[in-house]
Amino acid sequence: MATSTNIVNTLGAGSGIDIKTLAQNLADAEIAPRKDAINAKISKTEAKISGYGYIKTALADLKAAFAQLDDASDFASIKPSNTLPGVLGVTTTSTAQTGSYSIEVSQLARAQRSASNGFAARDTPLNGGSAFTLSLSVNGGTAQNITVSTDTPAGVVSAINGANLGIKAQLLQTGDALAPYTIVVTGETGASKSFSLTASGNQLSFGTALQTAADAQFKVNGLSMTRSSNQVNDLIDGVTLDLYTTTSTPTRLDLNRETASIKDKIKGLVSAYNDLEVTLKELGNAKSTIKDGGGSLVGDSILQSIRTQVRAYLTNTSSTPGSTITAARDAGLSFDRNGQLTLDEAKLDKALQNNFDEVVKTFSAGTNSKSIYSTAPSGIAGDAVIKLDQMLRSSGLIANQTDSANKKIDTYKADLTKLDERLSRILERYTRQFSVMESIVGSNNMLHNATT
DSSP states (O other): OHHHHHHHHHHHTTOOOOHHHHHHHHHHHHHHHHHHHHHHHHHHHHHHHHHHHHHHHHHHHHHHHHHTTSSGGGGOOEEEEESOTTTEEEEEOTTOOOEEEEEEEEEOOBEEEEEEEEESSTTOOSSTTOOEEEEEEETTOOOEEEEESSOSHHHHHHHHHHHOSSOEEEEEEOOOSSOOEEEEEEEEESGGGOEEEEEOSSSOOOOEEEEOOBOEEEEETTEEEEESSSEEEEEETTEEEEEOSOOSSOEEEEEEEOOHHHHHHHHHHHHHHHHHHHHHHHHTOTTOOOTTTTTTTTTOTHHHHHHHHHHHHHHSOOSSOOSSOOSGGGGTEEEOTTSOEEEOHHHHHHHHHHOHHHHHHHHHTTOSSOOTTOOSOOHHHHHHHHHHHHHHSTTSHHHHHHHHHHHHHHHHHHHHHHHHHHHHHHHHHHHHHHHHHHHHHHHHHHHHHHHO
16 A cells, blocks of 8 residues: 555656556566465475385385295205316206205216318318218118218318208318318217218218217216216206216215395395385475475375385285295284384294295295286285386376376466466556556646746
């Protein structure tokens, strides 16, 4: 009211005023509170979007932690040891079981190796420049033909290797003064892979025997065995043995359960869940002292929705339970009164020691490489990975909330545009009104000056 009086007084006094500034100030005074309110809404909504981003990151980390336990192979915990590692190599898979074995190797598997006669050069003609045929018979079986298109030692090697019939050829330089080039042909290991290779109508012969084919011979716990290869993967479930050399004394192979890596993975799950819980609490805490994101989702139902869903992954009975181990709690996982996930390591050790297969089944359904789109029961970790993936997809909960917030921001920005348009109209009105007033004052001043 005082402002209006001052304006009138000033005009009445015949003094000039800055009509443009006055009009702008009055228009701003009318519009600014509304703009401030909308900008505050935009800032709050942008903070929510950042909060959803923090949740997404924490959920992705939790999914990765569950993924460390969703395949049976993640529990491959057999640690092999043997007293003669230079004699025997050992690798294990998730299907290996504990046990002890005495292994003696009396003979390694060998491949037949035969050499040709010598040649003066790698391009020495063998058949007058014409193609010819080699005849290969493995273990006395039906002969197979190999066509040699280029009748030279190098051409023979190329033809043998290109035929892919189980033998390989090399052209070696022996250093012999007259005939330094020789073709060496090697078959596959095992007595049943002996072969004969002949060439008719030319001077090529493979008559020099360098090594005969033979099976590996060994004993396991006193039982004699043979294999055609020095890599044996069908003797002990989940175990591959590589025979390096023969033994003069038996080597002892022990397959022991090693659970430290499994415990580390479960600890990783505990850490990832608790990080998520801290994120949810801080985002929903109106008194949070964290500047970046703290309190940005106060009152947002998404916090409790996610907490309830994720907690259920670890409290519900597994979709593939065992008879003794049926849920995460049976493997030592539980929640304290503050909502933190904890691990009873002694309980986990006992479960792994006494019910290892059930732990694997409860967490992973005892299967490997499950699809995230599978509807089959997948165990605690497998189911969690699938559900978290759904939550994190572009059509999932987090993306939907983010999209909704972005649409609100678009609406708020549209409201700001409308306010700017209204500001222009108000400014125009004030300017017009004050211009009329200034004109009247000017006219009165001129009349007053004329009469005096």
